[in-house]
Amino acid sequence: MQFFIDSADVGEIQKALAMGLCDGVTTNPSLVARTGRKFSEVLKEITALVPGPVSAEVTAVDHAGMMKEARALAKVADNVVVKVPLIVEGLRAVRSLAAEGIRTNVTLCFSPVQALLAAKAGATYVSPFVGRLDDVSEDGMAMVSQIVEIYRSYDFATKVLVASVRHPVHVLEAARLGADVATIPFAVIGQLANHPLTEIGLKKFLADWEKVPKE
Numbered sequence: 001m002q003f004f005i006d007s008a009d010v011g012e013i014q015k016a017l018a019m020g021l022c023d024g025v026t027t028n029p030s031l032v033a034r035t036g037r038k039f040s041e042v043l044k045e046i047t048a049l050v051p052g053p054v055s056a057e058v059t060a061v062d063h064a065g066m067m068k069e070a071r072a073l074a075k076v077a078d079n080v081v082v083k084v085p086l087i088v089e090g091l092r093a094v095r096s097l098a099a100e101g102i103r104t105n106v107t108l109c110f111s112p113v114q115a116l117l118a119a120k121a122g123a124t125y126v127s128p129f130v131g132r133l134d135d136v137s138e139d140g141m142a143m144v145s146q147i148v149e150i151y152r153s154y155d156f157a158t159k160v161l162v163a164s165v166r167h168p169v170h171v172l173e174a175a176r177l178g179a180d181v182a183t184i185p186f187a188v189i190g191q192l193a194n195h196p197l198t199e200i201g202l203k204k205f206l207a208d209w210e211k212v213p214k215e
Helices: 010-018 028-035 039-049 062-073 088-099 114-119 132-133 140-154 168-177 186-193 196-211
Strands: 002-006 024-026 056-057 081-083 106-110 125-128 159-162 181-184
Touching: 002 010, 002 186, 010 039, 010 186, 024 181, 039 056, 056 106, 062 081, 081 088, 088 106, 088 114, 088 132, 106 114, 114 125, 114 140, 125 140, 132 140, 132 168, 132 196, 140 159, 140 168, 168 181, 168 186, 181 196
Parallel strands: 002 024, 002 181, 024 056, 056 081, 081 106, 106 125, 125 159, 159 181
Antiparallel strands: none
16 A cells, blocks of 8 residues: 655655655645645645655636646646546546546545546546544545445546545555555654554663673
């Protein structure tokens, strides 16, 4: 399973790259807004830094507007993947963009049927939002399981990109279910590496090492 970093913070992305845990990046308008920087500057810097796919989202909600924005985004760098919302106009845009050879990430997916539509439209990735479903007392990972089952049954090329990841269990379940990608906030990356028994064991080893004669 690939790890994408869900961030527009260049510092976070650099740290994830240094750990070998950044196969790509997903951004959205909210993440870019937190940087306080111009969107064009942030996108150019990230695409130059990261060799893998970098998702950048359109803000238009009509087919013509999405197409105009998507074409402009695709020209920024070869590794740009255009994020398109899972609405009817978005599905139209995905089909048109696929015909032009522009890769897409269909975002804001909240049901297996929506994911089926995205695959049929020709999406490169679909992003089921597991955390937001959990927030409203639905089972986000059950949705992912059903999407993976459907895609395998019909051999769809669209990749399942688990999004809205809130904690390590989401990552674990995504891996167990066979999702292609999980896009993970940098803070959760740190949580994945931590375990109290690792810390206790390391402290004991270092304490014992101090007792060993060095000369």
